Amino acid sequence: MVFRTRRLAVASVAVTAATALVTGCATGSGGSNTSGADGDTLTLWTHNAGNSAELDLVNKIIKDFNGSQSKYRVKLQAFPQGDYNKSVVGAASARKLPCLLDVDGPNVPNWAWGGYLSPIDVSGSEVPLDDQLPSTVGRYKDKVYAFGHYDVSLTFFARKSVLNKYDIRIPTIDKPWTKEEFDSALAKLKKSGKFEYPLEMGTGQIGEWYPYAYSPQLQSFGGDLIDRDGYKTASGTLDGKNAVDWATWFRSLVSKGYLSKKSGADPNKDFLAGKSALHWDGSWNAAKNAEKLGDDLAIIPPVDFGDGPKIGGASWQWGMSSTCSNKAGAEAWLKFSRQTKYFVDYAKVTGTIPATEAAVKQVDGYQPGGEFNVFVQFARKFAVVRPVTPAYPYIATEFEKATQDILAGADPKDALGQAVKDIDSDLKSNNDYAG
Missing domain, CATH: 3.40.190.10 (Periplasmic binding protein-like II)
Known part of the structure; x- marks a missing residue:
């Protein structure tokens, strides 16, 4: 079999495993x-x-x-x-x-x-x-x-006592938050003045965290990283109306002061210290949080932004x-x-x-x-695997770049449009990864 080395997964850093990045010698x-x-x-x-x-x-x-x-x-x-x-x-x-x-x-x-x-x-x-x-x-x-x-699973962690204090409904699997409820909760938490940023979503992390953590929210808006019908183009999917709506909303979290465009080195530690009220994180921190917070810990399903709740899988x-x-x-x-x-x-x-x-x-x-x-x-119920295509490592890199630009203030439509151009060019140069 011919070994193809172009565009292969050289720099992907997974944070979907249950453990943090590791160091050491072979x-x-x-x-x-x-x-x-x-x-x-x-x-x-x-x-x-x-x-x-x-x-x-x-x-x-x-x-x-x-x-x-x-x-x-x-x-x-x-x-x-x-x-x-x-x-x-x-x-x-x-x-x-x-x-x-x-x-x-x-x-x-x-x-x-x-x-x-x-x-x-x-x-x-x-x-x-x-x-x-x-x-x-x-x-x-x-x-x-x-x-x-x-x-592993994505989830929101919160304190039940905090949600109750600000009259915020604790959602369930059968009745997750809607976008409107989520936005209202963030507004209440911000207005309280108790949290510099009421929402923590690990924006300071890099690599695979970006597509793992944020593309499910994009998918819940009705967009995706690529058109999964044939995996031949991202056009109309990553830069379509639903995707732009997601990106615009995502950027608004920063402009409204709900979310830092670059979080600290240990977001879960900050959550446990009370610096944030809601933490979009992984199940790998559940035991640690339960040990610290006991019955006050709320484990919350993903928000339904219109096309059903979604989390990453694999x-x-x-x-x-x-x-x-x-x-x-x-x-x-x-x-x-x-x-x-x-x-x-x-x-x-x-x-x-x-x-x-x-x-x-x-x-x-x-x-x-x-x-x-x-x-x-x-x-x-909610897991969506990342696109099942050899192009995925390149797609992930372009999505990370576009999302970081959006958080930094770039026009959402322009940032996604550039990502689509680059992804489609890669697909074309590799014959859609056929063979």
Whole structure:
């Protein structure tokens, strides 16, 4: 297979995983051969260096697999998350990818198109793919290339006492806030004078946070990042009336003093300190916030801006490289990892949404009736995967640029129009990523 390196996912930094950006040095060895396998030893790459909890679990699964049979041996190499994608791109160009590697869910189509990944067959696993949340299975052109053990959910955090004090309705899954209610709530909170910025949405973050956090709001307005009918143009979708309405509203949050155009380094810490009243954040901070606020914590669904509530879907997943010479061994490890106990373990150590119903029932707080089961319901009812196209990394970069410009005061229509021109030019130069 031809390895395409143009426009590939070099700089995508995922914040959809349940953990913060990690730092540290690569550990282990391997990945120096062109097949990712040395006899019956297979190298596995992960982005989790510095993230000890998740890395320890990956090591445990590898140890369990190696001890369960004598035919194959998997060895680990871990990278800091900020360096991971660049390492994969470089290894792919040199045809030195490992047999097994993790991939951020939105990048699966790009890596499959680019020749990084092979379709996988995990039939016969303890957990069938159909039992997983759809957002945790990476598909491209009707083939499965990856799967994840967990997902995460966007949500608003608030204090019930604050909402009650200012006569703001606490919304439910069945009756989320409308745009009018949300705008009214922000006006009341701003007028109170208790908050410099009543709303916190992580505007100081960069990279994947922008499409993950803000494109669901765009979609709830009726727009999108690209026309998903064929994925051949963003024109009329990212710069159409609904999209411009979203961008105009988004900019108004800054001009009205509801939102800082560049938030602090730790938005959740600021929320817990009472600097903001509403925090658009991820489920990964739910346990920390519940420990701090107790029963006063309100976990609030996304706003319905007219086209239904939306959140982003998909997080880190496991796949097999196209150059792996021991695909039977790679698929054996993938199948082995698909045991319910590992889905449970991932959720426990990362504070994420278990990807299967069987695992949900075994994780405290996430089981039916648990305080965090609401996130499972959000993921089932509101999740929208980012565009399933190899163009996604480029689209994400252009959307981030346009959104930052809009927050800084650029004309919404002009900023989105320029993004569309750049995206459509990229699509055209890559023949719509056909093949």
